[in-house]
Amino acid sequence: MQTSTCQMVGECRMPEHAVLPQPLYREVVQFIEALPQKEGHLVTVLHKAQSVFGYLPIEVQQFVADHMEVPLAQVYGVVSFYTFFTMVPKGKHPISICMGTACFVKGADKVVHAFKEQLKIDIGDVTPDGKFSIDTLRCVGGCALAPIVMVGDKVYGNVTPGQVKKILADF
């Protein structure tokens, strides 16, 4: 008898299931219905969905696939291509560290290292209490203030590794 076997080598990337509020889904549906046509607007809708839900878990991607009438694999293909889209919720205070060239030559990599050390998490991860998450981003265009760190909307310029503890203490 032939059966299907899954050899769980490596990590399964299936995100955890999430129960999300229905009104949020309605907001996305309304957005989709207002589009002139569905074709060509997958990235636009994913932007909307992420701004509504905060992230794009499996349910949301499936929902978008159904309503945009595209295969789920295609939705996932797009989500996994763009760094702006995330499948895990960010921390309450998302920390974004600019890794543009100007920030790099002024030591942004050391700042990243300091945040990782302090919070004991890796880039892209969230602290167990959900308070902070760390991400690096491309140039924010604030090169005069390099290296730049953003915590939520708050911008810190000329950050040194030594200031990291103090920055975290603000939250």
Add this chain to the structure above:
Amino acid sequence: MSTIASLDALRAKREEILARQKARANKVLINVSLATCSIAAGGKVALEAMQDEVAVNGLTNVDFMQSGCMTFCFAEPTVEITLPGKEPVVFGGVDEAKARELVTEYVMNGEPVEGIIPVTYQRVIL
């Protein structure tokens, strides 16, 4: 609002705007750079401080405007002040204290304040 349906209408509109701007020429104009990086560097703080200082001192001849990047990233926040009949002057590094000083010293008394950024460019006027 009526639309601008012809070149003549556009020119008429321009004349009307220019006349309005000219009427303001006897007032002080404070132009605060509010691009993303200026805001990050404290542009809004400077703006609010100056607005507050203007109110506290009961000044009525001061207009505020926001603009985009003044290109002097090294000196953010930057503020351009035009006193009536004088050339505009750009000040850099305007923190809250400097902002208040600009109102009390430069705007109210015409006293020079440190942090003037020299003009290093020529600008194309269309």
Add this chain to the structure above:
Amino acid sequence: MAATTQIKQLRIATRNCGFIDPESLDDYIALRGYEALAKVLTMTPAEVVEVIKTSGLRGRGGGGFPTGVKWGIALSNKADQKYMVCNADEGDPGAFMDRAVLEGDPHSVVEAMAIGGYAIGATLGAVYIRAEYPLAIKRLRLAIDDARAMGLLGKNIFGSGFDFDIEIKYGAGAFVCGEETALIRSMEGHRGEPVSKPPFPAQSGYWNKPTIVNNVETFANIPAIILKGADWFSSIGTATSKGTKVFALAGKIVNVGLVEVPMGTPLREVIFDIGGGCPDGKEFKAVQTGGPSGGALAHKDLDVAIDYESLIARKSMMGSGGMVVMDEDDCMVSVAKFFLDFTMDETCGKCTPCRIGSKRLYEILDKITKGHGTHADLARLKSLCEAIKDTALCGLGQTMPNPILSTMDTFAGEYEAHVTQKKCPAHVCTAMLTYTIDAAKCTGCTLCTKVCPVDCITGTKKQPHVIDASKCIKCGACYDKCKFDSVIKL
């Protein structure tokens, strides 16, 4: 006011930035806004294309393709619909002029897109803008709405019968989407993977229709060219590169900021006269132009008159205009590695040379910075770079080796030192770095022992201290703390 001799900058693209309220259409109209559009609507599309051709304007986003020629191709391709696209997905780390223009003078881009639309026969335009630029998005959106409300966009503009409208599409964090075919794929809702050219977008682009993609700075020049004339514009610059170029000066430079200079301005003037040189009295070492697609220019290049050709001749490129300055404390092998790290992250993964090649290049550089490099690695690095340049599918891949090739060329000695002496001359590569204390200078203040996180510095008070190299983690804390310059990097 400043003496005229110091005036090296000429602001065309950034002419209104900082001078007008970007959220006020009136402010823009006061400076003859939308007059250029009104003017072109009295001309034929072919005449408009001719003006842009004569002006000599070339694409400010990277390759420097003549804008008028590009428009001419789209004009000559008959189609029921064409598109005018603005590339505002500024992805070059260290460049932010497009953001500055959109935040400071959004109407100039809106007006220019309409002009371009008329010239090529497009009634629809789209701006592809980075989602990470919320303020630019807000001001651009407002500008489009205001223009539409005043009839400057929409149906029958200025009563000419010309219709034009603009939609906004968001980028989602992919550097490769700065490449026009990838940008178009992304606008169509797909993964931003580039497509083989030809056909070029001007022949078959967005929804397979003739499409022109120009970047923000290119557009910002258009109204000025229309109103002041092609001859005025072409009188500025060099033989092959006309007008001005905006650069984002950043890195180890005193006057960080945007500068706009006529093409042909010597690099030295930009770095020293305008930029003020390196801070803290450090020695200038190199400047990276063209971002991850460009190369490093050094002392010997300082008198180069900057234009498209002179930069390419020096294994760099204009790119979008990032200029990141490096000083004596920067290791050029590490800088090349930084750029490869970036490209490796940003390659879409479609074609073999870029997907796997970037990884292998990075690995070889990593090996060299860790002190394990050999001469064979240098040879392999170079041959792999050449092959990738020749075979990669799109501009991103084809230019990816530039930072390596240019630094290998200009800073050959530095690579050599890493490989033969196992030394990093700039003392950046920690694997090849030793901290030691100059006994002659050490006063025994004990400050270094207090900051050392691994307690590898020993010594009695007022006696010279010693670093145990076997325990040292090369964090540099002692170096930073020492007030007597007695901690030395070897």
Add this chain to the structure above:
Amino acid sequence: MSMLTVTIDGKITTVPAGSTILDAAKKLDVDIPTLCYLNLEDLRINNKGASCRICVVEVEGRRNLAPACATPASDNMVVKTNTLRVLNARKTVLELLLSDHPKDCLVCAKSGECELQNLAEKFGIRESPYDGGEMSHYRKDISTSIIRDMDKCIMCRRCETMCNDVQTCGVLSGVNRGFSAVVAPAFEMNLADTVCTNCGQCVAVCPVGALVEHDHTWEVVDALANPDKVVIVQTAPAVRSALGEDLGIAPGTSVTGKMAAALRRLGFDHVFDTDFAADLTIMEEGSEFLDRLTRHLNGDQTAKLPILTSCCPGWVKFFEHNFPDMLDVPSTAKSPQQMFGAIAKSYYAEILGIPREKLVVVSVMPCLAKKYECARPEFAVDGNPDVDIVISTRELARLIKRMNIDFAGLPDEDFDNPLGESTGAAPIFGVTGGVIEAALRTAYELATGETLQKLEFEDLRGMDGVKVATVQVGPHALRIGVAHGLGNARKLLERVRAGEAFHAIEVMACPGGCIGGGGQPYHHGDIELLKLRTKVLYDEDAGKPLRKSHQNPYIIELYEKFLGKPLSEKSHHLLHTHYFKRQRL
């Protein structure tokens, strides 16, 4: 059409405007290696993402090298394909691919058939200068039909083109970015959990060992060696059209007789033919059609038309996922494979006087979905499946070689009876249009009582993706649709959903029908092979003394002795099935 003059390696040719450099090179017999490129013109299957970069050539006046597969030829173009610059570039591309490819050719299912291996040999790659670098690592995904080992993927994306553009299944997409980019289902989950139809077209076009069939040959060997089991085998029509290709016999040669002989040498107790079950399928499906048609014409609202064929398991799973609102439309008849299994483990087990558990039914199929089909729970009795093991044409060839059988030297032998006899209507089940043609031959005679004069329904033959024809059956003008390739099937089904009237529709999941199945010898992009296979089957039909299913004497006997008549209660129990609504994931 305007013509362009192109010079390649000093040789001059003219090609029509719109041709690529590769087209021109083919005309000149200049060999340019390709990996990602795939073009089956007659089937409108085209993959030219120009992503592998192995086909780069030097074009005079161009700065960098150009991909021959995607670069349009232009007039007076001068191309060089064998300069040092080109060869070095290709070598580097190969070295890079190999640096991220497991070098386990010895144990790779694709060894000997691998396009990457062939190129490495051709370029004399003897060492891998970039070894030691990071290699991509992905979880191995083993479904009943297909094994995905993405460590071997070279990102040619042919599978993605097949899955999305041709089959419109949408299971596979490029995911992630950069070095981690790979082709995978959503969330990189297992194929078995997706809308995958197991059609195996991804496997058919994969140039390397990233997508291969789930090999079950050792299970066959074990069964054959088990003294407690009676092991019988059935072979699908399309197998005989292509098996020879993998065994040193010229393509386009029918190997029916040698195949039967080889199976006997392998040790099967009885060598039967799925063609027998194809005739049986026509009896059931044809009768069901006539029944539905009559009821429909009499105004019975519950009698839905068109009837859809249900022989193809890929197609069945496709409509279960994509057309759950139309589950009452397809014929309830099981596929020939499953009819054979059901009859073998009831009627034939009775004849042998053994319990069904003692009988092992092995299928040889051109198809990978058949592996999945036999594992569907409804096709088992108390956990004992009607068909135990399915191997593909490729696997049978492998088994024949493993067992040291000199295939070419074998005599032609016949199948055993009673489950080995078939009419000419059966072999054409293997090619698009064949099932409906076979059904019409029988339906015509059953409905009208007259003898059908011309047996060939030319309008229903050929490689057009969707064929529509009107066929006169007695008083009825029947509108017939035929689609091959699931993308074409989707189009046709959408027309039906939109209200277009058809009486009967045949669908085969694979382009060309079963002859182009996912389990057939690799065609490596050669469309001519598929045409030759088609011819083998039509020739076999034409050469048979009996060409209508209802004339098969053993079918007549089966009904007389066991089933009663078509659509009888026993027939329903053994030969008909039902369908399930499946999630779209």
